[in-house]
Amino acid sequence: MTTVQTATEPYNLPDERGHFGPYGGVFVAETLMEPIEELRLAYQRYMQDEEFVAELDRDLQHYVGRPSPIYHAERLSRHFGGAQIFLKREDLNHTGAHKVNNTIGQALLAKRMGKTRIIAETGAGQHGVATATVAARLGLECVVYMGEVDVARQAPNVLRMRLLGATVVPVTSGSKTLKDALNEAMRDWVTNVDNTFYIIGTVAGPHPYPAMVRDFQAVIGRESREQMMAQTGRLPDALVACVGGGSNAIGLFYPFIGDTAVKMVGVEAAGDGIETGRHSAPLSAGRPGVLHGNRTYLIEDDDGEIIETHSISAGLDYPGVGPEHAWLKDSGRAQYVSITDTEAMEGFHTLTRMEGIIPALESSHAVAYAMKLAPTLSKDQQILINLSGRGDKDINTIAVREGISL
Amino acid sequence: MSRLTAKFAALKKAQRTALIPFITAGDPDPEFTVPALHALVKAGADIIEVGVPFSDPMADGPVIQRASERALSHKMSLRRTLDLVKRFRQDDQDTPVVIMGYLNPIEAMGYEAFVDEAAKSGVDGVLTVDMPPEESSDLLSLFERAGIDPIFLLAPNSTEHRIRKMGELGRGYLYYVALKGVTGAGHLDLADVDRKVRQIRELTDLPLAVGFGVKNAETARAIGTLADGVVVGSALVSKIEAAAGHSAQALTEIADLIASMRGALDAPDSNAV
Ligand SMILES: Cc1ncc(COP(=O)(O)O)c(C=O)c1O
Numbered sequence: 001m002t003t004v005q006t007a008t009e010p011y012n013l014p015d016e017r018g019h020f021g022p023y024g025g026v027f028v029a030e031t032l033m034e035p036i037e038e039l040r041l042a043y044q045r046y047m048q049d050e051e052f053v054a055e056l057d058r059d060l061q062h063y064v065g066r067p068s069p070i071y072h073a074e075r076l077s078r079h080f081g082g083a084q085i086f087l088k089r090e091d092l093n094h095t096g097a098h099k100v101n102n103t104i105g106q107a108l109l110a111k112r113m114g115k116t117r118i119i120a121e122t123g124a125g126q127h128g129v130a131t132a133t134v135a136a137r138l139g140l141e142c143v144v145y146m147g148e149v150d151v152a153r154q155a156p157n158v159l160r161m162r163l164l165g166a167t168v169v170p171v172t173s174g175s176k177t178l179k180d181a182l183n184e185a186m187r188d189w190v191t192n193v194d195n196t197f198y199i200i201g202t203v204a205g206p207h208p209y210p211a212m213v214r215d216f217q218a219v220i221g222r223e224s225r226e227q228m229m230a231q232t233g234r235l236p237d238a239l240v241a242c243v244g245g246g247s248n249a250i251g252l253f254y255p256f257i258g259d260t261a262v263k264m265v266g267v268e269a270a271g272d273g274i275e276t277g278r279h280s281a282p283l284s285a286g287r288p289g290v291l292h293g294n295r296t297y298l299i300e301d302d303d304g305e306i307i308e309t310h311s312i313s314a315g316l317d318y319p320g321v322g323p324e325h326a327w328l329k330d331s332g333r334a335q336y337v338s339i340t341d342t343e344a345m346e347g348f349h350t351l352t353r354m355e356g357i358i359p360a361l362e363s364s365h366a367v368a369y370a371m372k373l374a375p376t377l378s379k380d381q382q383i384l385i386n387l388s389g390r391g392d393k394d395i396n397t398i399a400v401r402e403g404i405s406l
Numbered sequence: 407m408s409r410l411t412a413k414f415a416a417l418k419k420a421q422r423t424a425l426i427p428f429i430t431a432g433d434p435d436p437e438f439t440v441p442a443l444h445a446l447v448k449a450g451a452d453i454i455e456v457g458v459p460f461s462d463p464m465a466d467g468p469v470i471q472r473a474s475e476r477a478l479s480h481k482m483s484l485r486r487t488l489d490l491v492k493r494f495r496q497d498d499q500d501t502p503v504v505i506m507g508y509l510n511p512i513e514a515m516g517y518e519a520f521v522d523e524a525a526k527s528g529v530d531g532v533l534t535v536d537m538p539p540e541e542s543s544d545l546l547s548l549f550e551r552a553g554i555d556p557i558f559l560l561a562p563n564s565t566e567h568r569i570r571k572m573g574e575l576g577r578g579y580l581y582y583v584a585l586k587g588v589t590g591a592g593h594l595d596l597a598d599v600d601r602k603v604r605q606i607r608e609l610t611d612l613p614l615a616v617g618f619g620v621k622n623a624e625t626a627r628a629i630g631t632l633a634d635g636v637v638v639g640s641a642l643v644s645k646i647e648a649a650a651g652h653s654a655q656a657l658t659e660i661a662d663l664i665a666s667m668r669g670a671l672d673a674p675d676s677n678a679v
Pocket residue numbers: 097098099123124125126127201202203242243244245246247248249314315316360362363388389390
């Protein structure tokens with residue numbers, strides 16, 4: 001067994017006010033300053049609280065089904081003739097994606113804070129389902145905001161949320177996708193701050209959200225480190241994860257940040273291709289600005305208006321990205337690449353046919369990049385893909401794209 | 407002394423309450439804005455807030471969201487908003503103008519270029535909804551050098567500590583958001599406003615304008631008895647929307663609303679607090 005490389009330089013971001021270098025921070029209207037401070041203090045307190053942590057761990061084990069396995073995709077690896085490909089199976093979590101790791105944590109916090117009403121935004125519907133699920137279990141009222149465009153393309157998840165007792169509110173403003181759902185959730189929060197907890201679904205929003213969501217998702221990376229050591233005797237050479245807001249990616253990356261020999265690659269959605277302008281890849285093709293409470297890379301025009309994004313996967317269709325990714329990009333610790341809709345579909349079909357695992361379209365972006373990376377590496381090298389979710393929710397989208405009638 | 411500070415001082419001397427209309431630049435189209443600003447002044451406005459349209463107006467209700475969308479459909483932007491203010495200034499050197507919007511267009515333009523251009527255009531104050539004082543030091547020093555007043559928002563849940571801080575960093579006036587909610591919301595509670603306004607006044611000497619939920623002459627008058635200034639936004643923007651592009655009609659209606667509020671604020675017993 002080779003030794004585990006530990007942190008060579010201490011990494012302790014964000015700072016007290018939520019900054020990752022020039023990124024992050026708290027950029028919200030005055031009415032939200034006090035509730036955000038209340039949340040920050042509660043989060044700080046309960047992450048140190050043994051009872052809270054024990055309850056969270058119990059729920060992750062017995063309700064979510066953690067630890068999620070790591071699977072060696074041997075047939076896929078052989079097919080590409082390069083690095084060994086491993087999958088972190090977040091698709092096997094209860095509700096079918098990594099999103100529930102975070103909603104469990106935030107909902108427990110909401111309960112401790114005495115909030116009776118939960119709101120959330122959702123794109124693919126996975127975060128909405130994961131929120132509606134924990135709200136049902138804790139008996140909390142739940143309202144989910146979802147862009148009208150996404151309501152149409154993720155219909156099965158809309159039904160799941162409604163069955164779970166949530167009110168799904170279609171958002172008709174702006175581009176009618178995830179960013180507009182987030183705007184609407186913020187407006188609800190500002191109006192109902194006294195009894196409402198806003199469960200943000202990714203590492204975006206004002207501090208403490210990016211740090212808090214990361215900490216709840218970091219269970220992915222902690223398990224992965226142990227499991228890779230146990231199964232292969234060493235750490236992977238590269239981590240690959242798709243990046244929408246960036247929560248599954250940071251969850252995997254964070255515990256490896258000090259392991260400088262482990263390459264970290266975030267995969268953004270190139271949509272029709274970066275050069276067409278129809279994409280969702282702010283780190284690859286955007287520039288820094290301020291949106292949804294933090295400073296980060298954004299897709300915007302010269303006037304600073306946010307531009308409509310495009311991706312085949314609703315969960316990646318977002319013009320911003322978590323501020324910690326902006327920092328990891330600038331500092332060079334992580335690399336960010338992009339994968340088109342067409343390449344993602346190839347990744348989807350290849351994994352499905354070779355390993356009998358149907359990935360979410362979001363996760364298919366990570367798979368597609370790993371397919372490019374694997375042949376450039378040797379057989380004794382290892383790539384770990386975060387398989388962030390399962391693809392059942394996407395079969396309608398795929399049917400439409402491929403002209404199949406159901 | 408800045409144009410805003412001078413205006414509040416003069417109004418105080420005359421025992422009058424500032425009437426502060428808000429409209430979105432470029433709504434319903436760019437040609438409407440400059441004539442509308444002049445019409446508002448003529449009808450009795452003391453200070454004008456001009457909204458800069460933004461693609462993601464998180465703190466605004468549906469009325470101002472739609473105004474933003476109409477303006478953006480005509481390619482209105484921060485730079486063009488400043489151009490409109492400059493055109494207004496050619497014929498009006500007295501009325502203070504505050505531009506109100508979100509931070510990202512300012513980030514995109516660049517802080518220095520923005521402050522420079524705003525000062526040249528005759529902007530007196532800048533209110534950035536999503537830029538709390540904690541994140542504003544770079545912009546504040548540029549404002550100071552250019553003689554532009556930073557206007558900060560206060561909310562029903564602002565703590566004493568924050569009220570003091572805003573009192574120190576703000577210039578011109580403070581803007582009290584009278585309810586927890588977005589612009590255009592309708593649940594104003596006057597007793598609550600009264601209580602909070604008294605608290606704010608104990609903590610800072612800056613003039614205090616109150617907005618959010620001011621819909622008509624009656625609410626303007628009720629708020630006017632509590633504050634140094636009354637801001638009216640969504641009610642005006644609704645009139646512009648309802649006129650559906652008929653500019654002459656929209657101009658008449660917004661002028662009438664402001665004139666009725668002016669009348670209510672100036673009625674003899676409105677200063678009898
Ligand atoms: C399965 C899956 N993966 C990834 C994402 C993207 O989010 P994030 O980048 O925060 O992991 C989503 C979002 O809905 C998702 O459902």
